[in-house]
Amino acid sequence: MAENNIPKPAEPEIANAYSPPQIALRIDNVALVKARLSFSQTFMLSILAGAYLALGAQFSTLVVSDSTLHPGLTSLIEGVVYSLGFILAIIGGAEVFTGNCLIIMGYVNKRITTRELFNNWTVSYMGNFIGSLTMVFWMYKTHQWEFFHHTVGAKALVIAHGKVSMSFVAAFARGVLCNALICLAVWLCFSGRSVADKVISIIFPIGGFVASGFEQCVSNMYFIPIGIVLRKNETIVATLEKMAGKPVDLSQLTWKGFFLNNLIPVTLGNIVGGVILVGIIFWFVYLRPHSNLSLSVKRDFWHK
Numbered sequence: 001m002a003e004n005n006i007p008k009p010a011e012p013e014i015a016n017a018y019s020p021p022q023i024a025l026r027i028d029n030v031a032l033v034k035a036r037l038s039f040s041q042t043f044m045l046s047i048l049a050g051a052y053l054a055l056g057a058q059f060s061t062l063v064v065s066d067s068t069l070h071p072g073l074t075s076l077i078e079g080v081v082y083s084l085g086f087i088l089a090i091i092g093g094a095e096v097f098t099g100n101c102l103i104i105m106g107y108v109n110k111r112i113t114t115r116e117l118f119n120n121w122t123v124s125y126m127g128n129f130i131g132s133l134t135m136v137f138w139m140y141k142t143h144q145w146e147f148f149h150h151t152v153g154a155k156a157l158v159i160a161h162g163k164v165s166m167s168f169v170a171a172f173a174r175g176v177l178c179n180a181l182i183c184l185a186v187w188l189c190f191s192g193r194s195v196a197d198k199v200i201s202i203i204f205p206i207g208g209f210v211a212s213g214f215e216q217c218v219s220n221m222y223f224i225p226i227g228i229v230l231r232k233n234e235t236i237v238a239t240l241e242k243m244a245g246k247p248v249d250l251s252q253l254t255w256k257g258f259f260l261n262n263l264i265p266v267t268l269g270n271i272v273g274g275v276i277l278v279g280i281i282f283w284f285v286y287l288r289p290h291s292n293l294s295l296s297v298k299r300d301f302w303h304k
Contacts, residue, residue, distance in 0.1 A: 017191040024105065024286035026190045031106025034095070035116035039123060042095055046127020047134070049094035054135030054222035056085020058144065060210070061223075065155035066148050072211075079207030085219070086182075086206045090189055091198055095124040098179045098216055099186045101274025105283045125217075125267075132221035140229055145236060153236035154243055160227020161250060163220055164257040168265045171215055175269020176277070178214035181205040182270075183278035217267040224258045 018026065034042075060082035067074040089096050100120055107117045139145075145153030166174070188201035209216070230236050231250050241248055252261060 017193065017197065019191075020282075021286050023187060023190045024282055027102055027187070027282075028106050028109055028111060028287060030190075031103035031109075032111045034100065034103055034120055035106065035112040037120075039119075042120060042123045043127045045093065045095040046097070046124040047131035048092070049089045049096045049124070050128035050131020050133075050218060050221060051135050052088035052092065052094055052131075053085035053096065053128070053219050054132050054139070055088065056082045057219050057222045058135070058139050058226075059084050061156050061159065062144065062147065062152055065152040075211040075213070076207065079210030080203060082210045082219075083203045083206045086185065086202050087199055090186065090202060091195060095120075095127065096182075097121060097124040097128050097218055098182050098270050098274060100124050101179060101271060102183050102186055102279050104275045104279035105287060108280065108283050109287050128218045129221050132218065133225060135222055136225045136229060139226060145230055145233075150236050150239040151243070153230050153233065154240040156223075156230055157227050157236060157240045157248075157250070157253075158243075160224045160231075161248065161253055163215065163224055163227075164252045164254075164261045166215075166261065168261070171262055171265035172269040172272075174213065174215040175217065175266040176273035177212070177269075178209045178216045178266075179270035179273035180277040181209040181214065182216065183274040187278065187282070215262070215266040215269070217263055217270050220258075220262055220266060224253075224262060227253055228255065228258065 037045075060078045063081045064074050064078045067077070069077070086096075088094070090099065103112065103117065103120060106112045107114070145156060163171075182205065185202050185205035188205065189198045192198045192201055231253050237248075237250070
């Protein structure tokens, strides 16, 4: 009988993920916070984001530089490893231009102004570019491109060459799909309550876009400039041609080719993918003014 009087330990509460309506409201509030950051705050956080994504880019280049696995499996490994950059940026609170396309939800919900929206996008884009180019400088100084008998440098050339060799339409379409996945990764992160939740939310959408060959303007701010720098190295070019088994035409791998063949169409595609395919659609479903459902009603609806 005495055993019946022993109090049972309380069962730990399980923190459920935020529901989609709650995610939408959280992003709406974050849009206001991001829009009210000072120029210096947004700019510095954007430089960090460019550097973080470049760290993921160089990491993935290193890991798959001498892979002899099936191309699909190699691409999968490349994507998972590349997720490092987004884990650092998103969880670390840095400002990534492509992810910031989601603050369109706050704009159409009339929480932020047109000026605040474009200020955030412009400053974060510039900062990402500077952060990426800074990492190009430091990675060149590391001489990492000499690793594995220059195959790391040759792989960097392969990646950069492929990115400037696409048509405008292909680069645009890959940009659309890429940022749809990136913004969905951000969306999923807002459902999580722990760092582990957010890391898992990041890996699959980000790994998926890389493995699928989709294009992100910020990561290309590292991938292509490092290729432009390395194409002047005769040893790396020779290693590339040995790997390819034939001469490789690198004439498009220039700053002009970078901007016209890749950065401009990919950036436009990223905006369309993030703003329309994710931001506007989720705003319409959860935040539009004519929706009279309260948060509690929405929560009950999604948990049925």
